[in-house]
Amino acid sequence: MNEYRAPLREMQFVLSELAGLNELASLPGCEENSPDLVEAILEEAGKFATGVLSPLNRVGDRDGARLANGEVKTAAGWQQAYRQFCEAGWTAVVAEPEHGGQGLPRLVGTAINEMWKSANMAFSLCPMLTNGAIEAVTLRGSDALKATYLERMVSGEWTGTMNLTEPQAGSDLAAVRSKAVPQGDGTYRISGQKIFITYGEHDLTPNIIHLVLARLPDAPEGVKGISLFLVPKFLVNDDGSLGARNDVRCVSLEHKLGIHASPTCVMSYGDNGGAVGYMVGEPNTGLATMFVMMNAARFAVGLEGVALAERAWQQARDYAHERVQGYNPAVRGGERIAIVQHPDVRRMLMLMKSQTEAMRALACVVAAAMDKAERHPDEVQRAQAQSFVDLMIPVVKGWCTETAVEVASLGVQVHGGMGYIEETGAAQHLRDARITTIYEGTTAIQANDFIGRKIARDKGAAIGQVIADVREVAAACTVAGGEPFSRLGAALNTSANALTSSVVWMLRSYPEMPGEAHASAVPLLRLAGLVCGGWQLARAALVARRKLEAGEDPFFSAKITTACFFADHLLSQADGLAHCVMHGAPATLQGVLD
Template sequence: MSNYSAPIRDMQFVMQELAGLAEVAALPGNEEVSPDLVDAILEEAGKFAGGVLAPLNRIGDQEGAKWDHGTVTTASGWREAYRQFSEAGWTAVAGDPEYGGQGLPKLVSTAVMEMWKSANMAFSLCPMLTTGAIEALMLRGSDEQKTMYLPKMVSGQWTGTMNLTEPQAGSDLAAVRTRAEPQGDGTYRIFGQKIFITYGEHDLTDNIIHLVLARLPDAPEGVKGISLFVVPKFMVNADGSLGARNDVHCVSIEHKLGIHASPTCVLAFGDKGGAIGTLVGEANRGLEYMFIMMNEARFAVGMEGLALSERAYQHALAYAKDRVQGTEAGVRGGPKVSIIHHADVRRMLMSMKSQTEAMRALAYVVGAATDLAHHHPDEAVRVTNQAFVDLMIPVVKGWCTENSIEIASTGVQVHGGMGFIEEAGAAQHLRDARITAIYEGTTAIQANDLIGRKIARENGATIGGVIAEMRKVEGQLADSQGENLVAIRRSLANGIDALEQAVAYILATYNQDIKAASVGSVPFLKLLGVVAGGWQMARAALIAQRKLQAGEEEGGFFQAKLVTVRFYADHVLAQAPGLAYSVVNGAAGALDLPEELF
């Protein structure tokens, strides 16, 4: 079992220096969000993550969740950990104070979320889905629904789920067949089956609030005919107490590659007369409402990619410092050394470290932009930040999760043969990471959304503004001295050039040949992630250089940051021109081979 120590210093640096914590704290409603409060939250969250959740990570992987005639039992220690988690107020960090939440900014909850996911991803999935359900009910639920469900969901007494996928539908939600029959009293009876429902059944709380997509009898075909319903596991009486068991049951849980402790359920609605639900918002607008949950979940899954990368890096680093093997290259007759002294191990560790820090920087900046989009008093600022968030959510989701698979695999490689042995623990991070690029829409779904809705539809307006901001940082690097900053500027400039070339191709091609543009969508998403991460890392390098020149304390931290950015520039950002080439020139090789020749 590996230990987990929250990277609080880097979190503080990113929040304060890159994401603009001071600006977020100045927003209306954030008057009490002082640096001292944020530091205290991070410290306490780090203690809980490392002391309570991380030790259960391996136990959960080995034991998994258990299904028995519709009942799901979580792994040893899970119920007690969840009780401590909710009683300590961690479920309420970002919740609306009107319903018992703490109302902390997205930027702060993002950092806390990273800790839960690094410490124990399988555990973190339960509060993650609840947060998305809360958000959907906050924005589209009736007053009665909010009063009935939100206080206990915010407090963690009840959890929430999102029910989209069906056996025949997969990601094609137009094929949803679950039906809702009106009863004439404001309720509906729901009939159908949903699959891949995370924490759809468990023993952590005494009620589960399902948000379910279903069709009304007179609904139009396709996605325009889907409505959203609240379907509780137990009915709720007028006084808030639990009533009869609703007609929703878990008929099985999946046997998965990873996240064994998270029950992935098949739920049957209506096998005994119909599950009772109430309509959320207006009829036939369910998919629109569900995307409120989906965007929240997509950002959170991107954070899983970041978090698992951090955990895999810490695991690999500890092993590399401890494992003694071979002599150091160039030291004839020298002593045996720990493998961190070997050049390629250092390269692998720096690859893991630099990409993880780049992902953290970009994700936290997007989190802060969410705060500005929701709460800034200037409408123009809100609109600009919302456009940036919309552009970047598919990148945070797709780029971070794809990276996590590669980074966790590199962690196995650092361990050598021991990494392939389950007892070493490195393999779990890789197995757990593999789902993240599939969850809440595959990487291709994110990438198609990125090039279609976020770039082609608005003719590149938002990404053009982002590129302009990148150029400003390039200009600041040009005015700076030092070998590291010169090298960083060179890679950043080449990366921005590559990004501009790829954007121009998408804008010129998408409406004329959508297939050709779509072949390059995933490489483009990676390109944007790599360059956007490089943009934030370049900002970090400028700040680190300034701090070092000022002789600030923590010189070691800033020196490490500068060297880490240099590695990112030389080894990761340097990939950008090749990715742009694939975006612009890759269609023929993918599309020209006839199906019968595959």
């Protein structure tokens, strides 16, 4: 398996030219993020990803994490890599400086996090979950909790987890049954079983901080009766030293299709009287807090899609350049050629490359909007940015992960028979990617969020703004004129029409025919992803056109070809998807599934 190399020039291009890194540096708290500094940070991160994390990716997949006597042993090399990761200060780059974080903009954090995920997704899940816990405690934790836990999670000394799922409560968190009984001293005793807990137990740090959804004894039924608790593996004494072992244990590990090195734990709380827990936020508001974390986590999982697509693409591209097989069908009696010259291998690689670039661009544009939503001095600007972020999170999560599975599968195909052999490494990317459309809310959950809270609730205002922006880029392509820009503009416009009709249909159907609306939710999400991807690549092509006026540069010419490929091979699906949205629901609902 090849080692991952961070696509630094591509990332720089996206950050500077598409996501507005320069404007970002004028936001309060971001002043220090000059392009030079960001370049230096990304370069360092890239070295760490290539040198430390990437070489452990295959080892981790092969050996996995193992459970013995309630303790989880991570794969060989994991402990040392984690120590180096903390020492280099990579644990919580976007966390607030007051708690020891580096306070980097989310945009920069997004590029850095993509690298960890590409290099070693199973490893990256540990800091990702810790960051989620940090966000929850920062947002809703009492001062005492913050003082005790925050800094040590930010430094990586302790890690964090999210405990939502129970056997009967997967997508439907209203069904959570874990209990929390108040002890009269401000603490609670937590009991219940949680499943699918990522890094719920491991040997990387001396303590693990679990955030757990549970119900108070008098809590109402359903989602309005769920509270959030912080439950440390070891209680913490007043002097900060570790105290008694808490009543929480990992009782088994799942045997999964992929991310073998990431321990997926069944956690048992309160087998011996109840685990000591501390409430985070107000009673019965746990789900709201989890949702704040979950939005960050959904974005992060969407980014996993980008990252795994990038890794699969790098590996398939390198193999296609090395592997010699067959002849050019257009040349009689020629030499054997590298398979990268075979037209269908090119088609597959271009599908991988163009979609990866489109996904990264969209994810970074959304990340920049998060920074703006948090930090812009103007309230209206903040609100606009936030509504764009809210609209786009299910698209980034749903579209980037579904696409990543396809891209990783293409990566296997490019390798031919070797792709099916585990040692090659291409299959691991497919196995690892396959979870991303499921956890943190399946694609259908994303799509339901998209059509309900994100489209119907504001009567299409936010998505209308996106479509207007897409049309503006299409118009700019048309104005640029000539081949291929006029064609690019037309393709983008056509796909925007398809999205518009589909959204209009959805706005009408959602209140009147909820079954039909939900039946068309995923095709609409996919259509929105395609249009947004085409939008970003067309923006990139327009930038490249301008840059090329200053002189030839293959990097910029490639941007134009890639946008054209995406238009011809992917935007061309837009009308079919719109048909599916607007006409496909009745047969879905009437279908016989005995």
